Amino acid sequence: MLLYVLRRVLLTVPLLIGITFVSFVVIVLAPGDPVEQMPGGDPSIESSAHAKKMLRELYGLDQPIPLQYWNWLKRIVRLDFGRSFAPDGRPVIHKIIERLPVTLLLNVIELLVIVAFAIPIGVMSATRQYSRFDKVTTVFVFVGFATPEFWLALLLMILFGIQLNWLPISGLRSMNWEYLSFWRQQVDFLTHLLLPVIVATFGGLAGLSRYMRQSMLEVVRQDYIQSARAKGLAERVVIRKHALRNALLPIVTILALSLPGLIGGSIIVESIFAIPGMGQLMWQAYFARDYPVIMGNLVIVAAVTLFANLVADISYGLVDPRIRLAGRRGR
Amino acid sequence: MAGYGLRALTSALSLAALFAAGCTADTGGPGEAFAQSAPAKPAYGDVFVEPLHGNISGLIPQLTSDLYSSQVAGLIYNGLIGLDGQSKFVPELAESWTQSADCRDITFKLRRGVKWHDGQPFTAADVLFTYNAIMNPKTPTARRDDFAAIESIDAPDPQTVRVKYKQPYARAMMGWGTPILPAHLLKSYVDAGTLREAPQNWNKPVGTGPYRFEELKSGEKIVLKANPDYFEGKPYLTRFVFRIIPSQATVFLELKAGGLDSAGMMRGLTALQYARQTDYPAFKKTYEKYRYASNQYTYLGLNLKDPRFADKRVRQAFAHAINRQDLIDGVLLGLGREATGPYKPGTWVYTDAVPKFPHDVAKAKNLLAAAGWKDRNAEGLLVKDGKPFQFELLTNQGNEERKKVAEIIQASLRELGIGVEIRILEWASFLKEYVKTRKFNAVVLGWQITEDPDQYSIWHSSKTGPDDLNHVSFVNPEVDDLLEKGRTACRREDRVKHYHRIQQILAEEQAYNFLFFRDTLPVIAKRVRGVEQTPNGIHYYLNKWYVPREEQRYSAE
Numbered sequence: 001m002l003l004y005v006l007r008r009v010l011l012t013v014p015l016l017i018g019i020t021f022v023s024f025v026v027i028v029l030a031p032g033d034p035v036e037q038m039p040g041g042d043p044s045i046e047s048s049a050h051a052k053k054m055l056r057e058l059y060g061l062d063q064p065i066p067l068q069y070w071n072w073l074k075r076i077v078r079l080d081f082g083r084s085f086a087p088d089g090r091p092v093i094h095k096i097i098e099r100l101p102v103t104l105l106l107n108v109i110e111l112l113v114i115v116a117f118a119i120p121i122g123v124m125s126a127t128r129q130y131s132r133f134d135k136v137t138t139v140f141v142f143v144g145f146a147t148p149e150f151w152l153a154l155l156l157m158i159l160f161g162i163q164l165n166w167l168p169i170s171g172l173r174s175m176n177w178e179y180l181s182f183w184r185q186q187v188d189f190l191t192h193l194l195l196p197v198i199v200a201t202f203g204g205l206a207g208l209s210r211y212m213r214q215s216m217l218e219v220v221r222q223d224y225i226q227s228a229r230a231k232g233l234a235e236r237v238v239i240r241k242h243a244l245r246n247a248l249l250p251i252v253t254i255l256a257l258s259l260p261g262l263i264g265g266s267i268i269v270e271s272i273f274a275i276p277g278m279g280q281l282m283w284q285a286y287f288a289r290d291y292p293v294i295m296g297n298l299v300i301v302a303a304v305t306l307f308a309n310l311v312a313d314i315s316y317g318l319v320d321p322r323i324r325l326a327g328r329r330g331r
Numbered sequence: 332m333a334g335y336g337l338r339a340l341t342s343a344l345s346l347a348a349l350f351a352a353g354c355t356a357d358t359g360g361p362g363e364a365f366a367q368s369a370p371a372k373p374a375y376g377d378v379f380v381e382p383l384h385g386n387i388s389g390l391i392p393q394l395t396s397d398l399y400s401s402q403v404a405g406l407i408y409n410g411l412i413g414l415d416g417q418s419k420f421v422p423e424l425a426e427s428w429t430q431s432a433d434c435r436d437i438t439f440k441l442r443r444g445v446k447w448h449d450g451q452p453f454t455a456a457d458v459l460f461t462y463n464a465i466m467n468p469k470t471p472t473a474r475r476d477d478f479a480a481i482e483s484i485d486a487p488d489p490q491t492v493r494v495k496y497k498q499p500y501a502r503a504m505m506g507w508g509t510p511i512l513p514a515h516l517l518k519s520y521v522d523a524g525t526l527r528e529a530p531q532n533w534n535k536p537v538g539t540g541p542y543r544f545e546e547l548k549s550g551e552k553i554v555l556k557a558n559p560d561y562f563e564g565k566p567y568l569t570r571f572v573f574r575i576i577p578s579q580a581t582v583f584l585e586l587k588a589g590g591l592d593s594a595g596m597m598r599g600l601t602a603l604q605y606a607r608q609t610d611y612p613a614f615k616k617t618y619e620k621y622r623y624a625s626n627q628y629t630y631l632g633l634n635l636k637d638p639r640f641a642d643k644r645v646r647q648a649f650a651h652a653i654n655r656q657d658l659i660d661g662v663l664l665g666l667g668r669e670a671t672g673p674y675k676p677g678t679w680v681y682t683d684a685v686p687k688f689p690h691d692v693a694k695a696k697n698l699l700a701a702a703g704w705k706d707r708n709a710e711g712l713l714v715k716d717g718k719p720f721q722f723e724l725l726t727n728q729g730n731e732e733r734k735k736v737a738e739i740i741q742a743s744l745r746e747l748g749i750g751v752e753i754r755i756l757e758w759a760s761f762l763k764e765y766v767k768t769r770k771f772n773a774v775v776l777g778w779q780i781t782e783d784p785d786q787y788s789i790w791h792s793s794k795t796g797p798d799d800l801n802h803v804s805f806v807n808p809e810v811d812d813l814l815e816k817g818r819t820a821c822r823r824e825d826r827v828k829h830y831h832r833i834q835q836i837l838a839e840e841q842a843y844n845f846l847f848f849r850d851t852l853p854v855i856a857k858r859v860r861g862v863e864q865t866p867n868g869i870h871y872y873l874n875k876w877y878v879p880r881e882e883q884r885y886s887a888e
Contacts, residue, residue: 032759051473058471087389087396087471089527098549154580162588169588170581171574172551175380175885274576276386276550284386 005314012306017073019302020295024069027294033061034085034289059085059291072292076299082292084285092296095281102172103265103277106193110200111262115255118205119248122212127239129217137209144206149268153199160195168192170274196273200266212251219247256312260305371860371879375557378570378885379859379876380592382582386550386575390536391517392510393465393472394527398597403573406555406873407448408510408538411439411458411492414782416865418679420504424453424511424539425492434499434821435482439492439507445562447513448543455486460514460521469524477506501818501826502783513537541566541874550575567861567877570885583608589617592856596870599853602664609854618854621864624677625851628670629733629777631724631740631844632803637772639720644702646841650688651695652743659847662735666852670845672834673778673786677866679823680784682831685838695747704748713748721750722772725765727758733775736846740775767797769804784830785818790842805842858882 035055056062060071075082081092125134161169168174174188219225220243228242229235265279278297285293387400392408395401411425422428425439445453464470465478480500486492496503516537520529531537534547541563542555553573557566574591576582583604585591594600600609605620631649633640640646659667674681699705704713704720712719724740726733734755741751751773756765765771778789788794791814792806810833817829837843853869855862861876862869878884 030759031757031763036759036762051471051475054468055471083528087391087394087400087527088533089389090533095549150580154584157581157584161584165588169585169590170576175378175572175590271577272581274551274574274578274581276548276575280386280550280577 005310008310008313012310016299016302016306020073020076020299021069023298023302024072024291024295025065027289027291028065028068030289032289034059034291035061036289072295076295081296081299084293085290086288086293092292095293096278096296096300099265099276099278099281100263102275103270103279104262106196106200106269106275106277107262107265109193109197110204111255111258113197113201114204114208117201118208119212119251121205121209123216123239123244123247125209126213126216126220141206141210144202147202149199149203149266150272152202153195153269153272156195156198167195169195170272172275196269196275199273200269208251208254211254212247215247215250216243219243222246253312256308257305259308260301263301263304371882373567373861373875373877374880374883375565375567375877376569376880376886377858377878377883378572379568379856380572380574380590382576382585382591382593382595383553383573384575384577384579384582384595384598387553387573389527389532390544391512391526391529391532393470393474393512394532396473399573402597402870403553403555404510404536404538405540405870406542406571407536407540407544408512409540410508410510411441412504412507414505414508414867416863416867416871418782418867424458425507428504430504430821434503435496437494437496437503437507439494441490441492442562443490445539446560447515447539448537448558449513449516451513451515453511453513453539454489455492456489457511457514458492459484459486460518461509461512464512464517464521464526465509467521467524470521470526474509477502477509480506499819499821501785501821503821505783510538542571545570561874563874566874568859568873571873586618586854587614592859594852594854596853596855596868597851599851602662602666602850602852605666605852606664617857619857619862621853621855621862621869622666622850623864623866623868624668624675624848626675626781626848627777627779628673628675628848629736629775629846630670631736631846632774632776633844634769634771634773634802635804635806636769637722639722640773642702643840644698645704646844647688648695648698648702648747649744650841650844651691651698652747653740653844653846654690654743655846656690658736658739661739662732663847663849666850667847668850670847672837672845673780673789673843674784674830674834675780675848680827680830682834684831685835687838688841692746699747707748710750711748712750719750720748721752723752723754724773724775725754725756725761725771726775727761728755729758732849733777737775766802769797769802774802784826785814787814787818790814790833790837803843805840807836807840807842810836858884 033056035052060068063071072082081096083089083091084095121137125131125137128134157169160167168191172189172192173185174180174192177185177188180188220239225238225243228238233242263278265277265282267279267283269275270277270279271283281293282297284290285297383399383402385397385399387395387403388397389395389400390404390407392401392404395404409423411423412420412428413423415421422442424442424445426442428437428439430437439458441453441455441458447453462478462481462484465472465474477500480496480498480503482495482497484492484494494503513531516531517526517529520526526532534544536544539562541558541561543558544553545556546552546554552575555571555573557569559565576585579598579601582591582594583600586594594604599605600620605622609615609618609620631653633646633649635641655669659665659669668676671683671685671687672681676683699713703715706714708714708719710719712721714720724737726737734753737753741753744751766774780786788800790801790805790807790810792801792808792811793799794801795804795806813829813833813836817826817833820826820829838845851868855869858878859876860879861872863872865871
């Protein structure tokens, strides 16, 4: 087992290098470069040619791409993410760290809400397949898939922010936040998160409840469910104890794989609700061709993804003896 | 909106103007002023909440190039001089100046007793430092031009700065609108070549302006607080809060809900919002709408290297065929002004006395016939030497306005028997693959014009290289000569003659088919008084804006 883990860990290193290299090349080859977007790129100014040249040298953009990548790699192995190409020239890691908490918070809440609703919905529509509840949720699911996030967001903002005037429209805090009591601050913060969470949840809820339904439907047709029923167990016990546990396995995999998404942030939700998270940071970085910020984020997401994969594989091994045995026999 | 644009000087946002005081304030005793009811009494206090569409990218203005950063920095810093709403130079850190007859020497007398936000005195050393910082080859700035023309600069005493230019230089004065930076805080960074990394570029900026930096939450908001030691006196509004809201739809909803005091001073409403969605009583009660011509014009640029477009008569025919008023009505709901050349109507350099091309399809057809486009093929397209008149019209993605303009042009030219195919391209590849390589027939694009009328880099024949801006390859010896004269003459009275002539030639030649200047449509909360609409906008004299005591909304100290 230990050897297996060690081998997997070692394998992720070339994988990570491969991922970053391909991404680096693709990003650098995209038309436009960071200098065009910066003061040096200001076309009104005739010294811009000089400024552009200077900035390209400053950022090392005058070097061949493999060399640029090598320099970046040398820094990143020391966990030095470099400085942003933006005029503020701030360390990339600071930019990411100041944006990460909001995005993480929003996504974790979103994930919890989705899980809390999707699993019961999925189970109920599976156990009552083709019932009215099942049909209604099916419609709801398709509506959820089909609704564009920005449109839903605007509708909710108009309804709750303007017509009813119950909730704030955008941002994270009210103007007078500093002057509120501690508890009032928390309430204020949460009311600001309410609409973004609803919008972000809507689509995801639809997806996960479908997976849950499908997985549950497969499990209830298994022989051991039959025998559990034959044993005379109450239907509730059959569903909760025997069926649900097994049906949850694939869901857990899906959730594990969605972990890297937690730091990604949604561009649409963050832009429309004016939430300063990772989505907005990356969006601006792409437009400005701010390579260090793009790559910094990418390497973090790639590392988290690989880590999540590794954890998933190892836990399969722990959970399911068949996988572990097959591994031994194979060697 | 993508900004392929000439950017105005940072000081275009300039606030301070010595003569801006007066009028509403300081007339008679307080009792009397109150009795006059209509203009309420200026009072200190309240907060102004302004949206920014994007995050700022730094607070040392010489390093940044985006509008948002310079809007915020405009309240923190001062230049030696500023520009007022009528494009007149006004004193800021310099209380007066003298210019020699040949314009090569300028002497600035600096204002006494001005303090940096950290309490240090402002002196001529700071002015010399700012010059050196910009000229330092290690400073990543593109604002070097105006200072590269300087031969020598010195400070005979702490209150005087003398500048000598190598030759008469038209933009000399304008250059001194550049924000002056504090030498005592930034010198070591400039020397080390790490100015970008100075804390003053992020969350510790120190200037001399009406507002001091108070707080920055990256991507969320920037808070500025009134500077009690400001040389024109403490500004009335206690705080300026800039909220970063990327989506224009969200800005509009926040405005309707009363969460903002402006729709963005530099950007304002869309034409649709201005004309159709804000015309109800509750909105009009809370907000005042303003309207003035923006500095951006839209044009149809024909590649003059294309033999068909090299013929002036074809370009003139296009000008007759395109109904500019229709474009303004259709695309901007009437909220724009016809462009007759590359200068904004109403500015000192603008002239109306240029050849005009009113909408006249018959005349357009005659001009085309004279150019040899007489026969038509089966599809109804004009034919010359066996080839039908067809071309590709390019514009960039993400700009609805330009897309609609392209469509109307397409329909207008179809009437003449010219086939136009529209292609919408992603910005970066549009520039790289088509504009820079000159591989295009025609483009719909726009320019943002600068305060100074020098457009050498757009029209001069030496600026037709791949990285240059004369992308239609306009070549005219007389214009070349006038451009050179215009940038070396230094008095407006002399310069204006050259620029009038340039406008006449550009119109006659239809170097571009100039289309329109769109209007900027800002709104400001009605409780805020002292807002003045000038030809250049409303964002002037912000330190004189106030909210009468009884209407104040935020009790912020």
